[in-house]
Amino acid sequence: MTAPHFWQVQSGIMDEVARPVGAGIAESHVQCPVCSQEMPASAINLHLDTCLQVQPASGVSVKKRRLSCEDQVLLARNPNSPSFPLFQKAKASEYQPEGTPTTSPFLTTPSPRRTETAVKGQVPSGAVQPPKPEELGSGHLPKVGFQEGQQGEKMLAERLDGKPLADKMRPCSLQDYMGQNKVLGENTMLRTLLQSNEIPSIILWGPPGCGKTTLAHIIAKNTHKNTTRFVTISATSASTNDVREVIKQAQNEQRLFKRKTILFVDEIHRFNKTQQDTFLPHVECGTITLLGATTENPSFQVNNALLSRCRVIVLEKLSVEAMEAILMRAVESLGIKVLSEDLQPDCRSSSASETPMYVEQKALTTLAHLCDGDARTGLNGLQLSVQAGLATGKDAPANIMVIKEEHIKEGLQRSHILYDRAGEEHYNCISALHKSMRGSDQNASLYWLGRMLEGGEDPLYVARRLVRFASEDIGLADPLALPQAVSTFQACHFIGMPECEVILAQCVMYLARTPKSIAVYSAYGKVKECLKNHKGPLPPVPLHLRNAPTRLMKDFGYGKGYKYNPMYSQPVEQDYLPPEIKGIKFV
């Protein structure tokens, strides 16, 4: 999630000051493994370059030095080294809010956002037009170009420093916004509205990294700059007071300057219903145009009154083609060349004056498939792979660096599978598993199990569901199912993931194959129904069914007339239900 820890205000007339909500966030610090010096995570790679040269390359121990010479070399050159990914990952996940001062040379070049004021008034109003070169936003990196060998590498490393690549590549115009044709294609409602400069309140609903935040920014950029201002808050960090403050400012702007406010609320589902209510009157009277983004089904998570005043736009996971286009644009911006399968890099021309890195077309395609429609995962995966490539160094004979499929796979961890343990996806998948087993489809059942486990689901959560299924859907058709499921639960409890996955798979297949019966489940349902619908006091337990452990109870007639079945050789005629409900059939 993009979830900025502060809110920022942008306006076409002037860039208003971004005000942090709560304490500002400090950049995380890491310790240099070579000299043990502490520094911001964004500075570690540059520092390592010099630090490794300054430290003597012998085995002699130096004060404060912790790693051997071999360790340093491994660390610097080998992406498989256990300590290697630490830095890369810390860098990739590290969040740098807009405007945070940074030492990265890349970010000290004027960013298009900062030059925004210079181009005000030139932005075509309304209509979606190709951006002019000077308007190209932060989504365009200056290309690395053809640099002298080592220097080219260094430049590339600098391009990757600071903010995650995904943030740097965020498109600023619909031109660079890939996919989502169902909602943005020709003659779609949204495109028409954008072209006519009519922005309604909108809730953007879609999986992580599909472009909700990006689209909101593009929409905001498309509106009349001098009649609208754009404010961003994130429901993960903003309080109700922050919301009130935004609304107050919006009212002032409306009153004093006749300017409307577009308020983008990221992860709007994180606001509770009362907080959502705060917007309501202001959305209704038009002081605020609300753009909300959510990964959760808005019909559960967003206030009904608010929902009825917004259009819900459903964004989908990005297609593989859209992902490829997004990756290609990033690769181009970084000055990395793409190697198609038949095209081998020319060793002679890849001398000192060439761009330092290539990426195999196949590797890009693999990445586009693996990131499961999440552009942020895709771009960050690319960033990790390039950084790994830079650390590995050039291939000796050809003297070039090539990012291959295996580097990509290494860069992406299993977390790429779209699975939200707390959210809707969690319920969708368990429901799909339950229904597949009920339908005796062992194939589909196994698939849904895999989706959950590979996505990081708690195996005990799945096991508990299997226990319930064994009774609810199988019951007496196969009374062995229940002990199977209970054993599965216990086994998962003993051994945990990943070993318990096959145990769960065994049980899932057993439950899918075995005969089903809901007789017990529905019979018990009838009993509950009967109890719920009973009018007046519940009938007393018939005296003959009561136990009579004391003299007094016997005197009251407890147990009187009870026929003890084993004493009879014939079936016994005896009522076991109170007379009031005699004759009701549950089974």
Ligand SMILES: Nc1ncnc2c1ncn2[C@@H]1O[C@H](COP(=O)(O)OP(=O)(O)OP(=O)(O)O)[C@@H](O)[C@H]1O
């Ligand atoms: N349709 C797209 N076209 C081009 N780039 C995209 C697209 N969607 C996402 N991206 C890239 O992925 C990054 C993350 O996208 P964005 O923040 O818009 O996702 P999101 O849907 O808001 O995700 P989350 O719910 O996790 O906040 C962007 O910075 C951008 O670089």
Ligand SMILES: [Zn+2]
């Ligand atoms: Zn150091």
